[in-house]
Amino acid sequence: MSCRSAGGRGVTVRDGEDFTQFVERCAHRLKKVAFLLTGSEHDAEDLLQIALAKLYVRWRRLDREGGPIAYAHRVLVTTHASVRRRWWWGEQPTGEVPERGP
Template identity: 40%
Template structure:
């Protein structure tokens, strides 16, 4: 065992766990599944940490493992499991209107296909460039661009986002 690698990995986990958990929530739609996804993914990454050359590679590889693990879980879907209708309250203090807006946006995101949701989460919530999203998702930059474009179009048309006037522009804010 290399103590340097273990120390670097521990620092990565301590520094990025919350961000990874938020990303996991965007992929799964549930906080407890997001935590399980992060822990499972970090376990897989820990075994391959020696082959990663830098901290950036560690973060990118972890996100790739999270997307792939989430997809595997979805494919193995347990019988009787249904998506939740309501999302948990945000842990951060916020105004009620912002919480309602966020809730509608997250519920609309949950209706999109998993790869589309992953592309939107990586592109806009994690603020990664198209090339990095393509690398994580294992596809071309053009595929990322078309997936994101179709996803934003579906969000613009989604009935949950058309419930009130301020939200009709919510997907447009994602583009900025």
């Protein structure tokens, strides 16, 4: 299934119904991109949900040909980068608890 309409033209942006149709056509493709970014099915679903929420807020402003899919890709990438920056990388799991000092 493609993110293109039956006539071969890109997705048009008009209202919430168009957004629903866009999600129905493109969610699978966007989830693949999210999975490539995260490496996890569950994290990809979470990332996609965040991206679609952000896309919905700006939906009426995306009136150019290809605008919605390009913006969705950008939101996926920038949101993923933002989430990774917030993770704390200072903790390292070990097999044994180290001895306490004097």
